[in-house]
Amino acid sequence: xxxxxxxxxxxxxxxxxxxxxxxxxxxxxxxxxxxxxxxxxxxxxxxxxxxxxxxxxxxxxxxxxxxxxxxxxxxxxxxxxxxxxxxxxxxxxxxx
Numbered sequence: 001x002x003x004x005x006x007x008x009x010x011x012x013x014x015x016x017x018x019x020x021x022x023x024x025x026x027x028x029x030x031x032x033x034x035x036x037x038x039x040x041x042x043x044x045x046x047x048x049x050x051x052x053x054x055x056x057x058x059x060x061x062x063x064x065x066x067x068x069x070x071x072x073x074x075x076x077x078x079x080x081x082x083x084x085x086x087x088x089x090x091x092x093x094x095x096x
Contacts, residue, residue, distance in 0.1 A: 003088065003092070004092070004093070006080070007080070010075070010076060010080040011076075013075070014072050014075065014076045017068060017071070017072040017075075018068070018069060018072055021064065021065045021068040021069065022065060024064075024065075025061055025062065025064060025065045028061040029058055029061055029062075032054060032057045032058055032061065033054065033058070036050050036051070036053075036054040
């Protein structure tokens with residue numbers, strides 16, 4: 001019973017990490033893009049510079065989800081040992 005509680009906590013935590021990072025990155029990309037459009041509307045002649053900084057900002061924003069996904073996968077597979085624990089938990093639940 002204790003292993004199943006730990007395993008379910010790890011799965012829920014992993015899901016929350018991935019969901020929060022995806023949501024945050026999507027919001028950040030939207031904000032950066034909208035501000036770039038506003039800046040281009042104000043100064044059309046600065047479009048190449050604005051696009052350069054927009055792509056740099058979006059690139060930095062997209063690095064965080066990849067790092068968080070790597071950390072989440074490390075926690076899920078290495079630290080918790082979830083893939084080896086799932087069959088054991090299912091066997092113990094079927095035995096009860």
